[in-house]
Each structure stands twice: as C-alpha cells, then as structure tokens.
C-alpha cells in the first residue's frame with residue numbers, strides 16, 4: 632500500500648497538531664452547549680474519531696452516508712442518501728464533520744436537507760478544503776487544511792475503497808489510477 636504513494640502532503644504529526652487546534656477552537660465556540668457531531672460516511676470516520684476527542688464540551692455523534700463519487704475520482708453531482716441519521720436533530724447544535732470539500736455538491740445537498748429538519752444551528756468542519764474544484768459555494772466554519780487540486784488519499788479518504796487506513800494524507804503514483 633505504502634509503495635503506491637508518490638508523496639506525503641500532510642504528515643501524521645501535522646494532522647494531530649491541527650486537530651488539537653480545531654478542537655480547542657470548537658470547545659471555545661460551543662462553551663455551555665452540547666454538540667451533535669454528524670459524520671459523513673465513510674471518509675470522515677477517522678477524522679471524526681480524533682476531532683471529537685479533542686473537543687471538551689459534550690459531543691453526541693451520529694452518521695449519515697451519502698454517495699456522489701462511486702469508484703471514480705469525479706463527483707457525479709447526483710447525491711444519494713445511503714443511510715440517514717438515527718437522531719432527531721430538531722433544536723440541536725449540529726457540527727457536520729467532513730473529510731473533504733471538493734466540488735461542494737455533496738455538502739450543498741446535505742445542508743439543505745438538514746436545515747429542513749429545524750436544528751438550532753449548523754456548522755461545518757472539514758479536514759480538507761479543495762477550493763479550486765468548487766462548483767457550489769459552501770460556507771466552511773472550521774477548515775483543517777486547504778489542499779491543491781490533487782486527488783488525495785489516506786486518513787479516511789479512499790481511492791476505490793483502498794488507502795483509508797493510511798495515517799497521513801498523500802498523493803498516489805499516477806500508475807495506480809490506471
């Protein structure tokens with residue numbers, strides 16, 4: 632697996648350091664409140680596990696699964712809900728946790744869907760932001776890292792379901808995509 636990696640973009644230590652900072656910022660912003668963190672499966676799982684443990688106010692967790700990519704590297708723009716929330720979100724403070732915002736199409740759909748269920752507030756935390764590929768404008772409240780327009784893998788992010796368990800964010804060798 633590691634031999635398929637051309638370059639490490641964000642190291643394990645850089646991820647840990649930035650997540651500590653995000654956790655502290657979120658803790659301060661939500662003082663006196665309880666958060667319902669909503670992880671967007673499957674990519675956000677690794678980030679969600681580390682981020683929630685860096686937050687010091689109470690955090691309940693729930694997950695949603697949506698899909699817009701299939702096995703390729705380009706968003707189809709058609710978002711499907713594969714798994715809905717278990718929690719009732721009315722009146723709750725939602726923190727959506729994403730691994731990456733790329734075209735923004737997944738989040739635009741998700742935000743509209745969640746807003747219609749009348750939460751008290753919605754904020755968005757993404758580990759990675761790839762603004763060069765944006766097709767729909769998304770307001771990001773907490774951004775881990777802004778990345779250039781490479782297809783990145785690791786720390787939850789896959790290529791055809793592989794590489795999610797790499798502990799860093801990296802770029803694959805071109806021959807891997809063939």
Ligand SMILES: O=P(O)(O)OC[C@H]1O[C@H](OP(=O)(O)OP(=O)(O)O)[C@H](O)[C@@H]1O
Nearest residue numbers: 672673674699700732733734735736737
């Ligand atoms: O901004 P966008 O262009 O919509 O892309 C972002 C979405 O793409 C990835 O999910 P993917 O569909 O690959 O599923 P996964 O999380 O299960 O890997 C990622 O986790 C985001 O949800």
Ligand SMILES: Nc1nc2[nH]cnc2c(=O)[nH]1
Nearest residue numbers: 733781782783784788789
């Ligand atoms: N693994 C992976 N999934 C994505 N979904 C949207 N952009 C990306 C990316 O760069 N890498």
